[in-house]
Amino acid sequence: MGGTAPPGGGDRWAMEARGLGKRYGRKWALRDCSFRLPAGAICGLVGSNGAGKSTLLSLAARLTRPTTGGLSLFGTAVTEDEVLARCAYLAQDKPLFPRFTVEETLRMGAELNPRWDRAVAERIVRSGPVPMGDRVGTLSGGQRSRLALALAFGKRPELLLLDEPMAELDPLSQHEIAGLLMAEAAEQGTTVLMSSHQLADVATMCDHLLAVADGRVRLAGAIDELLDAHRLVTGAYLVDGVPPEIARHTVVESRTTGRQFTALIRRQGPVEGDWRATEPSLEEVLLGYLRSPGTPPLLTADAQVTDEHEGEVAA
Template sequence: MTTSPHAAHQPDTAAAETDDVLRIRKAGKRFRSGWALRDLTLTVRRGSITALLGPNGAGKTTLLRAVSGLLDLTEGTVSFNGRQVSSTGTPERISFLAQDKPLYRRSTVADMLQIARHLNVRWDAALARRLCDEAELNQRARVGALSGGQRSRLALAIAFARRPELLLLDEPLADLDPLARLEVQQTLLSTVAEQGTTVVLSSHILGEIEHVCSDLAVITDGRVSLRGETDEVIDGHTLLIGPGSEPAALQWIPREQLVEVRRTPRQTAVLLEGPAPLPPPGWSAERPSLDEIVIAQLRRSRGTAVAGLSDLDSAPTREAS
């Protein structure tokens, strides 16, 4: 629901010539406690829904705040539609919804819509009312009396009513029960399809991201460690399942493709980047889930996944499935 005067912009010709609505180059942000972002480069396709995934402290919220013009980078640039974003304010066609969903709890739903209408140059009152009606929000109900799911849908209605070209969402599903999560997802997907809005959202809920987001970026230690269209990322990995094996029996696995090995006495699971070699008898090749890929990449970034076949003895184990 962030509003402000137009941000100062500087042309970015290279970004303008692409179909990337957002281009982040070598972004770094340093606080007193250290670097939250460091040498982060990312592009976001126009019309995509991109998930920012990563552990707490990885830099996801810092990145969203920099893109929204709420803080300056220490180094690097953020460009929106070919123009550089600065901290003079959120550009008119960007809408940022923070994790705490800043709504006035003593105000009614109707009051919140009126406040938002007066604060925003671009405002679609009919869209806001329709989204509230679809959420069955009582216009006279106070925001503080709404459920978490209802507050999220009210905040989304206000964010979409600004008619943004780029919508930034910080953990929009984090505090919702499964039913409210599904309802918010449906609102997000249907409105994005209708409006053609580009969305970047941060999340810890990996299983549901696969069904909502077209693109993903895994951020670890302030950098992007994995990036791509969701289906392409999944198709670009192979999960091999076989019997419990000693390291010496796994020498056929190509080291350069290895992401992670998980062993139990009865089963070995090997995640590879790219197509798998012809496995020996007793092994099968499967399409991994997004959860398996992202978690393995996070483990690897922390040094807890196997980096090479010589390290198999120290690999963490996974329950056989």
């Protein structure tokens, strides 16, 4: 596990939140969040509307200050100015200056970023193809997204924060932008944290998952591990309530239809008895956790914040 993470020091964790909370007025948008995201991960950030996805991304992008707790990127607190150069952020509506030309937009990237990589940005724009002389206001949604991504990747970020990058795009553009995103992230070794409502996108693009509900973390870790920790069990409905063999495990969600009992469980050892146990899909696990607020959250070993020092973790 954690094979993608480069070894050593604070750089092992692209993001680490400790007791992170954000309150708007009286409402907590994010509350007591502690998790880690290993460097190199492509992480999907999922949850219902208002669950705190955008708030988390805003906190990481320094658009918002946390009310409680702390967030660090690659071992540096997000309050330090230097993290700005290390991460790129793409807001959901992909704001750009409509009266700038494409060329001027790229120049802005060059002017505002000391590590600007013009070749990367121009390659992304030209493979669009997005004409350099066009005004941004005249571009299509797909072209705008491409330009915004060019700006983000031209910055050569170590961490890329994307707020619903595929929303409002037609299917063709979605496919194109997803391909572009994956290719560039792989080439540059960028850690990506992207929020999405499209579970299919998350399943195909991401290797990590961070699920939030009601401002709290519900699931965090490598998707493989998360799925492996769960079983979907099916069997005959013989006794009232949850059968004892199943109750040994953590039952995330269960239902009975006629004489059949189905449950999503978090395994505590092997499943015994006359049950058919299959590995659930990402969607089944995710929906199970979002629908059952009572189930304790699950963070895989990689995603848990430990109080030990970095040296011990690396060893």
